[in-house]
Amino acid sequence: MLTLCAILFPRGRREGAVILYHGSRHGINGPIAPISRDRCDFGRGFYLGTNPLQPLTLICDFPDARFYTVELELDGLDVRELSPDTTWALVVAYHRGKMESARGTELYAATAAVLAGADVAIGPIANDRMFVVLDRFFNGEITDAALVKSLSALQLGNQVVALTQKACDAIRIVEERCLGEEERAELIATSEMNRAEGVALAERICREHRRDGRFFDEILEAGVPLE
Known part of the structure; x- marks a missing residue:
């Protein structure tokens, strides 16, 4: 596993750059580029995390996976940061194609504009623990208040x-490494445990806040930007 020293003080760090982490199922081949699939949380891009465990648990099922420590120099980039709130949820919904029924409304236009023209987006991760809760929100089973409380x-x-591409060109790989069989097994177990604990916690929070806030379809039907 990565040592704490390796995580906090990677070799050759540029002053002012932020340290981030990326996992790849088969390794990065060629220049870094914003070429993920379209229906990701913030649209097509090159996805990184602030917590090394997050990308590690995403790639641990793949024997050829590679884990990267990188630097990203943010100076000169248009950076948009999203808080864990309903706007974040709508941005994710927009990029996942869940807002088409609201196309043509002020809400749709305002949501589309949140990351329009940005070089870098920063916001909460919607991993497998959060994915279940997000789907419940999109399907009208829980309110935005329950979703945001769970996320927090x-x-x-x-x-x-x-x-x-401008943002991708500002990324420098500091370290690349493969995952051993024993490490992958440990990460798989950790991922499954975290997912079960996270889903249980979110379920409790959703029950506590089931009467608070608004449902996804209510927000879309209103069609007006959030205050």
Whole structure:
């Protein structure tokens, strides 16, 4: 596993650059580019995390996976940061194609504009622990208040997404390494345990706040930007 020293003080760090982490199922080949699939949380980009465990648990099922420590120099980039709130949830919904029924409304336009033209997006991670809760929100089973409370309680960390080639060119790989079989097994067990604990915590929070806030379809039907 990564040592604490390796995480906090990677070799050759540039002054002013932020240290982030990326996991790849088969390794990075060629220049870094914003070429993820379209339906990711913040759209197509190159996805990084602030917590090394997050990308590690995403790639631990793949024997050829590679884990990267990188630097991102933010100077000169248009950086947009999202808080763990309903606006974040709507931005994720927009990029996942869940807001088409609101197309043509002020809400749709305002949500589309949140990251329009940005080089870098920073916001909460919607990993497998949060994915279940997000789907329940999109399906009208829980309110935005329950979703946001769950997101805050889970403390999953942030994802940092290079949305443009300009941002990708500001990334430098500090370290690349493969995962051993024993490490992958430990990470798989950790991932499964965290997921079960996270889903249980979110379920409790959703029950506590089931009468607070608004449902997704109510927000879309109103069609007006959030205050």
